[in-house]
Amino acid sequence: MTGAALRVRPALAFFDVDETVIAEKSPVAFWRYWQDRHPGRVAADLPDLSSEVAATPDREALNRRYYRRYAGVPLAELEAAGRRWYGEYRRGGTAFVLPMLAAVAEHRAAGRRVVLVSGSMRPLLAALAEELGATLVCTELLVDADGVLTGEVRRPMIGQAKAEAAGRLMREHGADPADCFAYGDHESDLALLRAVGRPVVVGDSPLLKEEAGRFGWPVTPARRGPLEAGHA
Template identity: 30%
Template sequence: MTTSGATPVPPASTRSAAFFDLDKTIIAKSSTLAFSKHFYDSGLINRRSVLRSAYAQFMFALQGADESQMEKMRAYLTQLVEGWDVETVRQVVAETLHTVVDPLVYVEAVELIAAHHEAGREVVIVSASGSEVVEPIGALLGADHVIATELVEEDGRYTGEILVYAYGENKATAIRELAEQEGYDLAESYAYSDSETDVPMLAEVGHPSAVNPDKALRRVALEEGWPILEFDQPIALRSRVSLDSTGSKVAVAGLAAAAVSAAAGVAFHQLKRRRSE
């Protein structure tokens, strides 16, 4: 069954949660791609790196990607960000904040998040994008928790290592761990995603839904009888969520390190999409 927009959710009967993927589920575009031009303009990414990444993404778009290819791309991207000065990254993001921090979110997703809160559930954003991007966006949306990829920082620089990669089965593992920590009843919990790579996450809960699903996830949803939701009304986040001065400062501080997440997230997001088509 395909439904346009968010669907009503019943009141929570036990302590439970609603788990949301971010890109293409809450936000109408990649949460990390918007920063790429500014990293190049600032010198953090050189032309050779931009061309190499673009070529790799083009080849994956034509041929798809297996686990070996994805691992090679991940290794390349983590090498790319190795040694980046954190303060430089913060300056770049601060200078371009007004042009990139106002991501477009789906009205339907914002309303669904509010509905789950009103029903007594906690909201958790689960994303393969970096925590530097996901956490402040989660704060703006009123999420109670965030699960995201974490990169290692040492002596003010990024080491190029990944501490936590919130992708595929790792999302499901993180959800189980958070559920145990917070006492969520996963059988009474909800989950939403657009990608077939998030089937493990969706299968962890009693109420999974596919949102703007790719072809592979649509097939799975139809086979499993999962609801299929179509979100198609993006709107500027700042027009839907009001912030006080404290909240704004927290969001700015969190986004200051977004460059690392963007460099890694650009290809991670693209590869995730291509594997499922």
Template identity: 40%
Template sequence: MRRRTAAFLDVDGTVINVTSMFRFLEFRLAAEGHPPSAYRYERQRLKAMTAAGVPRAETNRAYFASYAGADVREIAALAEEWFRAELDRGDFFNEQVVEALRAHQHAGDLIVLVSGSFRACLAPIARYLDADVVVCSDPETAHGRYTGRVERPMIGEAKAEAVRTLTTTARLDLPTSTSYGDHTSDLPLLRMTGRAVVVGEDPEMREQARRHGWTVWPRHHLPQDSQLAHSRHPRP
């Protein structure tokens, strides 16, 4: 049986021009009636961890701690509302990457979104793009609520391991497949496929692209912290 070609795409900073987890957190806190300072505090807390050299997988875990006790269905519904607001705002998708994704679909390739974000944020994006598979961080839940824990953030080597598993179960051909990413944590993924595209201006990523003969595409420069969340009325 012939193996299928796939396109593996990181999401934040690659398929979309923003970081979904933070944009949604800003939107969620505003919807819950929190002042803008609540988001700024949480964002600065996580930035400080990164600046201190904390591994990205650990900052990912720290992010999900704020969801402890949140209702899974309510978060999913709010994420749908957030996505619609992002579309209305515009410049959400990196159109060059989306155009490439459509070309992969036209060629019959399996479309796989691979992200450190979580399913609530990614579901409306995947549905809009008609992606086949979503590989992501899966926060722990119990009795319909998030516990605030995530066992395995989909960061770095976790992405490569997930792709290896999918390659076996879906009978994929990695040498003819293509991967897309913007951050050094995407390198384990990009090194697995026969073709790779680096999105953005990260110097280390551009150097890796030069060494491996990968394609480099620009990324739109949009602020990560927008006024999107606070342009709506909080829920009562």
């Protein structure tokens, strides 16, 4: 091994997913899909999800309440539905945030590990992570002994949880945080952005743009388009 090779340090690139890599909130988009195709699985007294999202500032509490909607569903059924949903979603003409697809490709070409860090769930994002060649860190669902969802989660991958997960991975890979990247669109991504030396703000969040102006972080527009354009 040459001296130059010995000096190369590993670096990771962390990406929030919803409205950062894909253009929508995956739990909201999938819920519409699930309601349409599994009406017998949806309780009649559930509040409207879009209204609940708009009215609830506490994203961790909202995250927990959302997953309770699937209590009693076999995990295998949800996984199959999630892959079918993504298979349809990925064909949309405005399904992805194009600058982020380009950033994923650039990091992979540079030999950096790409990590998707999301409050969404593995059944929705596993196929996306496979397609992008990324590691997935997300909210993990709890199941009973029969593989049926309890409606509870291990821990919402929201806010500080994202920063802690990124910190663990950087330590495991021997990466200096100063060399690592993070991308996020919402104030709940702020802890993740602060955990690395090269944060990038995606979109128009006033709070994140204020932080970017204070610390000189780059800001990237959340320009939407198809997957194929992002891979071009």
